[in-house]
Amino acid sequence: MKGHRTIPRSRKGLTGLETAIILIAFVIVAAAFAFTVLNMGVQTAQKSKEVMGTGLSEASSVIELDGAVIAYDNDDDDTPDRIVFYIKTSAGKHPVDLSQNTMAISYTDPYIHVDNIYDGTKAKVEEVLGDGDMMLEYGEKFKVIVYLDQTYTGTGYTSPQLGANDKFYIEVKPSVGSVLTVARHMPPTIDPVMDLG
Numbered sequence: 552m553k554g555h556r557t558i559p560r561s562r563k564g565l566t567g568l569e570t571a572i573i574l575i576a577f578v579i580v581a582a583a584f585a586f587t588v589l590n591m592g593v594q595t596a597q598k599s600k601e602v603m604g605t606g607l608s609e610a611s612s613v614i615e616l617d618g619a620v621i622a623y624d625n626d627d628d629d630t631p632d633r634i635v636f637y638i639k640t641s642a643g644k645h646p647v648d649l650s651q652n653t654m655a656i657s658y659t660d661p662y663i664h665v666d667n668i669y670d671g672t673k674a675k676v677e678e679v680l681g682d683g684d685m686m687l688e689y690g691e692k693f694k695v696i697v698y699l700d701q702t703y704t705g706t707g708y709t710s711p712q713l714g715a716n717d718k719f720y721i722e723v724k725p726s727v728g729s730v731l732t733v734a735r736h737m738p739p740t741i742d743p744v745m746d747l748g
Contacts, residue, residue, distance in 0.1 A: 613728030620747040629741045630711040634697045646688040653726040660719040662712040673701045
């Protein structure tokens with residue numbers, strides 16, 4: 552039997568059907584993994600969008616000045632008695648609650664600083680054009696009045712000290728959005744009615 556070749560036993564090889572099944576399994580696993588990754592990416596992008604929107608609404612001004620700031624000296628003592636200005640909502644912003652329990656108004660000049668004067672006697676907010684509630688909505692206008700003689704009560708001064716060429720700051724702080732800061736200089740001469748711009 553020299554010269555006789557032994558035929559190896561037949562080995563089973565991968566058939567085309569088995570290869571197709573393995574490839575399909577790989578494709579299904581890859582598709583499931585890709586779906587999970589994409590889904591997480593979409594959720595993350597949505598959350599990022601919400602965070603950016605919230606941050607933008609907090610950083611942007613919700614209320615803005617509507618017209619000039621007017622100071623009055625009714626008793627002719629060379630110090631202003633009250634400061635009046637008007638506010639409205641910024642374009643495209645949501646309504647703002649102007650009630651005393653959701654908003655604060657602070658006052659600062661070279662002589663005093665008061666954290667919150669919005670109590671109805673030191674400062675008050677009145678509707679000029681609106682629907683009768685304390686919600687500042689688009690198209691509505693409210694008037695902010697700061698009574699300086701009342702603001703100075705309990706600060707060690709008997710009357711307002713704000714005088715000619717002094718600078719003052721009034722900050723209107725709503726519950727949502729950035730603070731509206733009104734900063735003005737008093738003119739060199741105190742008149743009964745002063746347009747501060």
